[in-house]
Amino acid sequence: MSGQYKIGIFVGIVLGIVIYFVTIWLLPVLGKLKWVFT
């Protein structure tokens, strides 16, 4: 396992957590904007 792969995993985990929580946080806002898509 190369150094770049390990760094990639680390960055990925951090990004994955951040993106997930940002999405959850944004869900109610997105829910209110559903009229845009309908």
Added chain:
Amino acid sequence: MTTEEDKQGVSRRDFVKGLAVGGAAGAIGAMGIYSYGPWRKRHFGKVTSKNIDIGECKSVKITNISETSWFDNKVLMGDIKGSGGLLVNQYTYNWPPFADVKGQLGKGSYENGIKHIKQFLPDKLDKAWEFQKENAIHPENAGGYACLIDVELLDGSRKKILLDSGWAYDWMDECFKREGIDKMVSKKEIDYFIISHEHFDHFWGLPVTLKYNPEIPMFVPEGLYQEGFQYIKDSGYRGKLTVTKPGLTPLFPGCALYTFAIPIICRVYGEQSLYFNVHGAGLVSVTGCCHQGIIQFAETARRTIKFEKLHGVYGGLHISPFEDWDPKYDDLVIAFKNWGFEKVGCNHCTGIVTAKKFIEAGYPVVKGTARFRSKDIAYLGNGDTIEFKAA
């Protein structure tokens, strides 16, 4: 071929692979953390209870007047099977007090039975029962179910409820006298006379109560058949009859009736039970036969009434009324634990087998004294009492 990246010991491809694996792991891990964390609750809607506040009472004392509805299971089941089974109209059995002359099993009717005793009701019950002894099917097997509920309200006043009136005139009169119910009814000390349902062992002893007070305020569940209403008239009732609708009927602070619209064996419809909210203790459920089932009985309380916790239960729980056993009854015994009753005063159609299984399972069953023809100390027998109040 070596690339510039390899020369520098840097691999963009490896980094992107790691990023993908790490991103997936991070997102899944975050889902797990979020699902089990307290933050998830912000998505839950706020639940407000719509349960009804029936108030509170101070204590509930129950005296078992009689729980021995019949004395021999084999004889009772033989008669029911001989009449055509559990779905046959109970008034056709030729059981007392509706026996025709030399009544034959399963060939009777209300009209043919009542005509022989109507002139004796409700005052000359000895004569009416003499006729039954000569003509009815197994009159010696008839007993009855009835109990006295003495409630102390928060202000110190008392309310008395007579739940059911048993079956055999001679047996019930003997039981009433033993517990002083005859005098209480005569002195109009009973505030509510409640018929749980139309079954022979709870309702057919009606004239025994009416003999002492034909004007006693009486409550019957909606679903009583025409014969039932006619029997009330023919027994000489002159008081205020209330027919309770399915659902909750509050009676006084801390007490409510609940009518269950359910079909019952022997062609009966509807049963009503009582709930008491005892201050500092919790909800006490009192039932005649509990044909609605103990699960529905407890679940209805939880869904309908405001209370702190389920505290106690009294009466027939209808699990093994004929002392038979089926593996599915074990599920009921196991499920009973989920309700967390703190005091269990079972008897009658609960079945001795069930009471013993409750005791084996470690449930707080109040044992009896097996007097006055009650068969076992495993449950509350005739003449036994139980009290529910704050510890």
